[in-house]
Amino acid sequence: MARERLLEELFTVSRRHMAAYALFNQAVADHLGLHPTDLQCLNLLTLESGPVTTGRIAALTGLTTGSATRLVDRLERAGYVVRERDAADRRKVLVVTVPEKAAEFGRVWDRLGAGWPALFGDLDDAQLALIAEYMRRTAEFSAAQVARLRAGEI
Amino acid sequence: MARERLLEELFTVSRRHMAAYALFNQAVADHLGLHPTDLQCLNLLTLESGPVTTGRIAALTGLTTGSATRLVDRLERAGYVVRERDAADRRKVLVVTVPEKAAEFGRVWDRLGAGWPALFGDLDDAQLALIAEYMRRTAEFSAAQVARLRAGEI
DNA sequence: TGTTTCCTCTGCGCCGCGCAGAGATCGTTC
DNA sequence: GAACGATCTCTGCGCGGCGCAGAGGAAACA
Numbered sequence: 001m002a003r004e005r006l007l008e009e010l011f012t013v014s015r016r017h018m019a020a021y022a023l024f025n026q027a028v029a030d031h032l033g034l035h036p037t038d039l040q041c042l043n044l045l046t047l048e049s050g051p052v053t054t055g056r057i058a059a060l061t062g063l064t065t066g067s068a069t070r071l072v073d074r075l076e077r078a079g080y081v082v083r084e085r086d087a088a089d090r091r092k093v094l095v096v097t098v099p100e101k102a103a104e105f106g107r108v109w110d111r112l113g114a115g116w117p118a119l120f121g122d123l124d125d126a127q128l129a130l131i132a133e134y135m136r137r138t139a140e141f142s143a144a145q146v147a148r149l150r151a152g153e154i
Numbered sequence: 155m156a157r158e159r160l161l162e163e164l165f166t167v168s169r170r171h172m173a174a175y176a177l178f179n180q181a182v183a184d185h186l187g188l189h190p191t192d193l194q195c196l197n198l199l200t201l202e203s204g205p206v207t208t209g210r211i212a213a214l215t216g217l218t219t220g221s222a223t224r225l226v227d228r229l230e231r232a233g234y235v236v237r238e239r240d241a242a243d244r245r246k247v248l249v250v251t252v253p254e255k256a257a258e259f260g261r262v263w264d265r266l267g268a269g270w271p272a273l274f275g276d277l278d279d280a281q282l283a284l285i286a287e288y289m290r291r292t293a294e295f296s297a298a299q300v301a302r303l304r305a306g307e308i
Numbered sequence: 309t310g311t312t313t314c315c316t317c318t319g320c321g322c323c324g325c326g327c328a329g330a331g332a333t334c335g336t337t338c
Numbered sequence: 339g340a341a342c343g344a345t346c347t348c349t350g351c352g353c354g355g356c357g358c359a360g361a362g363g364a365a366a367c368a
Contacts, residue, residue, distance in 0.1 A: 020292075023297070037356095047173070055314090069318085135164075218325075221324075222347090246347080
């Protein structure tokens with residue numbers, strides 16, 4: 001039936017979408033002289049509210065804590081973040097983004113994103129909200145499947 | 155205005171969506187004992203119609219041809235693909251997926267994807283088509299931006 | 309105060325990746 | 339048909355990100 005075909009089509013186009021993103025992320029990282037993982041991490045940092053510990057970076061990126069330490073090393077050396085000791089718990093290290101670098105980062109995104117909203121010029125607000133809701137659900141679903149995979153349930 | 159906020163929201167949720175996918179891909183690769191790049195490559199192979207040359211794999215994944223050769227080495231060693239000389243042009247190497255392994259691969263996907271269609275149970279066909287169309291457009295846009303980045307236009 | 313737990317950092321080895329050049333094959337030109 | 343350049347793939351080499359296991363320091367609890 002049509003429904004089956006639509007789901008199949010959605011599945012296929014999703015994979016293409018993801019493949020395109022992987023290439024895009026790689027190209028942007030090359031452009032900035034960063035490793036793809038580093039760029040991914042910066043993305044995640046800007047999505048978080050407030051400073052983030054090294055351990056949380058490990059959890060967000062899926063790296064081990066040792067690798068997360070070295071990831072922060074690279075970002076710090078490149079000037080994107082600075083380390084700060086947590087006053088409340090001195091074991092923790094807070095990773096804080098440098099505003100100037102973040103602004104520079106944002107400008108690159110703005111240039112890359114120019115023309116992006118025009119893709120949806122023919123969509124109304126409800127349709128945009130629908131797409132956002134779809135992404136929220138799939139992201140949530142993915143996270144749940146990752147948890148199940150790691151727990152060995154699949 | 156509401157439109158601005160919607161676009162901003164879409165932008166944010168897109169990044170979360172991508173981050174979730176990166177973790178998902180990593181987790182699935184771990185589960186299969188593959189490198190994330192290898193899994194990405196298998197995904198791309200199943201999206202292509204017919205056998206694919208090593209050079210095309212390099213283009214699809216964004217790797218150099220040397221790295222693509224080694225990528226095919228790993229996939230071949232793991233039994234996912236076999237190499238075949240192109241009869242028409244003997245310089246080329248055709249990478250052909252092994253049906254049994256592809257089926258095994260598909261079964262993992264089916265288990266992971268179980269419950270996925272249920273996420274859209276409340277959406278009608280037109281809404282599904284809209285989401286697919288959105289992904290098609292953004293994937294195309296991403297590819298164009300990658301081309302501009304590589305050409306040094308940005 | 310002593311012990312346990314938590315968070316981060318550090319040596320070590322593995323391996324994916326880009327780079328540059330070699331080898332093989334095709335197309336073209338004289 | 340012989341020589342030349344172009345194209346496709348493969349192979350050494352070194353760099354560097356990653357996981358692993360253990361160390362060090364700080365907090366929590368007895």
